[in-house]
Amino acid sequence: xxAQHSAVPELVDESPDLWDEGFGDAARRLLTAGVRCFATNxxxxxxxxxxxxxxxxxxxxxxxxxxxxxxxxxEIVRAAHKSVLAVVSxxxxxxxxxxxxxxxxxxxxxxxxxYHVAGRVGQYELSGLTPDHYATIIxxxxxxxxxxxxxxxxxxxxRAFGPVDDHRVVRAILSLCVDLxxxxxxxxxxxxxEVGHFYAELALGMVTAAGTVTPSGDGV
Amino acid sequence: xxAQHSAVPELVDESPDLWDEGFGDAARRLLTAGVRCFATNxxxxxxxxxxxxxxxxxxxxxxxxxxxxxxxxxEIVRAAHKSVLAVVSxxxxxxxxxxxxxxxxxxxxxxxxxYHVAGRVGQYELSGLTPDHYATIIxxxxxxxxxxxxxxxxxxxxRAFGPVDDHRVVRAILSLCVDLxxxxxxxxxxxxxEVGHFYAELALGMVTAAGTVTPSGDGV
DNA sequence: GTCTATAGAATGATAGAC
DNA sequence: GTCTATCATTCTATAGAC
Numbered sequence: 001x002x003a004q005h006s007a008v009p010e011l012v013d014e015s016p017d018l019w020d021e022g023f024g025d026a027a028r029r030l031l032t033a034g035v036r037c038f039a040t041n042x043x044x045x046x047x048x049x050x051x052x053x054x055x056x057x058x059x060x061x062x063x064x065x066x067x068x069x070x071x072x073x074x075e076i077v078r079a080a081h082k083s084v085l086a087v088v089s090x091x092x093x094x095x096x097x098x099x100x101x102x103x104x105x106x107x108x109x110x111x112x113x114x115y116h117v118a119g120r121v122g123q124y125e126l127s128g129l130t131p132d133h134y135a136t137i138i139x140x141x142x143x144x145x146x147x148x149x150x151x152x153x154x155x156x157x158x159r160a161f162g163p164v165d166d167h168r169v170v171r172a173i174l175s176l177c178v179d180l181x182x183x184x185x186x187x188x189x190x191x192x193x194e195v196g197h198f199y200a201e202l203a204l205g206m207v208t209a210a211g212t213v214t215p216s217g218d219g220v
Numbered sequence: 221x222x223a224q225h226s227a228v229p230e231l232v233d234e235s236p237d238l239w240d241e242g243f244g245d246a247a248r249r250l251l252t253a254g255v256r257c258f259a260t261n262x263x264x265x266x267x268x269x270x271x272x273x274x275x276x277x278x279x280x281x282x283x284x285x286x287x288x289x290x291x292x293x294x295e296i297v298r299a300a301h302k303s304v305l306a307v308v309s310x311x312x313x314x315x316x317x318x319x320x321x322x323x324x325x326x327x328x329x330x331x332x333x334x335y336h337v338a339g340r341v342g343q344y345e346l347s348g349l350t351p352d353h354y355a356t357i358i359x360x361x362x363x364x365x366x367x368x369x370x371x372x373x374x375x376x377x378x379r380a381f382g383p384v385d386d387h388r389v390v391r392a393i394l395s396l397c398v399d400l401x402x403x404x405x406x407x408x409x410x411x412x413x414e415v416g417h418f419y420a421e422l423a424l425g426m427v428t429a430a431g432t433v434t435p436s437g438d439g440v
Numbered sequence: 441g442t443c444t445a446t447a448g449a450a451t452g453a454t455a456g457a458c
Numbered sequence: 459g460t461c462t463a464t465c466a467t468t469c470t471a472t473a474g475a476c
Contacts, residue, residue, distance in 0.1 A: 007354030008347045026459080041347050044264035048452060058461055063453065065459090123402075124344050127228045127261050134227030165418075168410075172422055175399035176392060182343075183391060190388075198385075202392055205425040246441080268470065278443055283471065285441095447472075454465075 006041050012187050013117040018079040027065040029055040031079075034072045039120040043073050043128035073125060074133040080115065080122035081140040087111045088147045097155035098204055104151050105203040106196035109177045112184070113192035119181035148173060152207065161207040173203045226261050232407050233337040238299040247285040249275040251299075254292045259340040263293050263348035293345060294353040300335065300342035301360040307331045308367045317375035318424055324371050325423040326416035329397045332404070333412035339401035368393060372427065381427040393423045 013036065019028050033054035037046040048069050049059045066072050092103035112119045126134060148170045155161035177199060184195065233256065239248050253274035257266040268289050269279045286292050312323035332339045346354060368390045375381035397419060404415070 006347060007349050007351040042262060042264055044262055045347065047450085057459095059452090060454080060462080061460060069452070127226060127265065129227050131227040168418060171400075171403060172396060172419070175402075176396045179395035179399040180391075182395075198388060199392070202426050205428075206422050208425075267468085277441095279470090280444080280472080281442060289470075441476105443474100443476080445473085445475105447470105449468105449470085451468080452466095455463085456461100457463105458459105458461080 006045075008040055011036065011040055011117050012185060014186055015115050015117065018083050018115065018118055019075075020079065023075075024065070026055070026057060026061065030057070030062060030065055030072060031076055035076055035118050035121055038073060038076065038125050038128075039117045043069075043121075043125045070128060070130060070133070073121070073128050074130075074136075076118065077122045077126065077129065077133075077137055078140070080118045081137055081144070083115070084108070084111055084122075085140055085144050085147075088144055097151070097158050097160035098208075101151050101155060101207065102200035102204055104148065105173065105177060106193070106200040108196075109180065109199045110192040110196035112177060112181050113190075113195050114186070116181040116184045116186070119178070123178055123181060145170065145174065155207060164207050169206055172206060176202065228260055231256065231260055231337050232405060234406055235335050235337065238303050238335065238338055239295075240299065243295075244285070246275070246277060246281065250277070250282060250285055250292060251296055255296055255338050255341055258293060258296065258345050258348075259337045263289075263341075263345045290348065290350060290353070293341070293348050294350075294356075296338065297342045297346065297349065297353075297357055298360070300338045301357055301364070303335070304328070304331055304342075305360055305364050305367075308364055317371070317378050317380035318428075321371050321375060321427065322420035322424055324368065325393065325397060326413070326420040328416075329400065329419045330412040330416035332397060332401050333410075333415050334406070336401040336404045336406070339398070343398055343401060365390065365394065375427060384427050389426055392426060396422065 017028060017032065019031050023031065030051055033051045034046070037050045037054065041050075046069075048062050051069075051072065052059050052062050055061075062069070062072070066075070087107050088104060090107065092100045094100065094103070122137075126137060129137065149166060152161070152164070152166055152170055156164060156166070180195065180199075186192075190198070237248060237252065239251050243251065250271055253271045254266075257270045257274065261270075266289075268282050271289075271292065272279045272282050275281075282289070282292070286295070307327050308324060310327065312320045314320065314323070342357075346357060349357065369386060372381070372384065372386055372390055376384060376386070400415065400419075406412075410418070
């Protein structure tokens, strides 16, 4: 009952590597193989032999480059979250709050489209991490979330957005943007940048037209 | 390295059972225990003993009620998807396309909030299913998706919505609504119905104000 | 239907040669 | 650094008593 009987479709992944310069060639091949395996079948369903054979190595070779299977997962998840944080931390081209938010969302979404395979692992395989590694990832994720909070707060402060609920809107935008790793395909009709622009407009709509609903209450 | 060392936080789940009337008391306890285990640690990380001990039974008792661990997963996922389909299939109270869509989204979101634990399993553990069972679930999911497509198409047909891209908007709305199972807590500030109403407004904003972006193009 | 005991298979990680 | 061989463990599922 291994990966060979998997019901989930194969993934197309032509995205560039995310790995640190410090990794050698064999280690990078193991990480690349690990992403594919973990994204398709999950961390616990992936056998160390699945990773090593996909990387063209024997089963023992993994332990020359990584302390354990969990360390392979950790390096993948950390690289993904560091890459996302770097992308959202780029200064936007303009000072307008609406354009600022749109630029932020477009970059965030384009990343998740291009790296949708690594994005799945980074979002859905966190339960395979040790508590220490899990805490490290959550800290990185909070830095990314903080960038969105600041963009929203700035828009409301400068009266560019409606009186939206900060936390609810940020959660909604992040949900919208992250979930596309579940369905996006690089061989589909839309490029990562096209999806990014489309979702940027949707996000702006959340903080202007429909986002101006009164916080709490019974929703009437 | 079992569930006892898990890094992920405990889940609060006070939602009613989803199980068919055909299941006896022990089988229902096993399904309820299975949902918690699968949602917290994933299908493959969950051992049959985790489920049976949480249900107050010996490890062999599982096989009296289910053919395998995978069958427990399948019954859980099927029950969740059937319940969702029933909820979105309820006829809305009004004939207005905007109110129709809002009612649909509100019900869909309230379900995912109330059953967020089962919702996680239904969305993120599908790779644990056999190909046959996977196909059964995908068929159920497509019926639910079709309800959203029809609601959007009706709004554009009757000029109540902007000229939105059908598939892109449906995917965006479903992403927004489904992803909340990753973060929603029943002991948080918002009730399932409150989140449902809030997200209904966001979804309406997607098909009116910001949704009227030109399909495809370079996004300018 | 539930239990104890265990068969049988698979897996993460290691030993040691080259 | 890579390999072959294997250990020690863990886990699903079954056998058979009550």
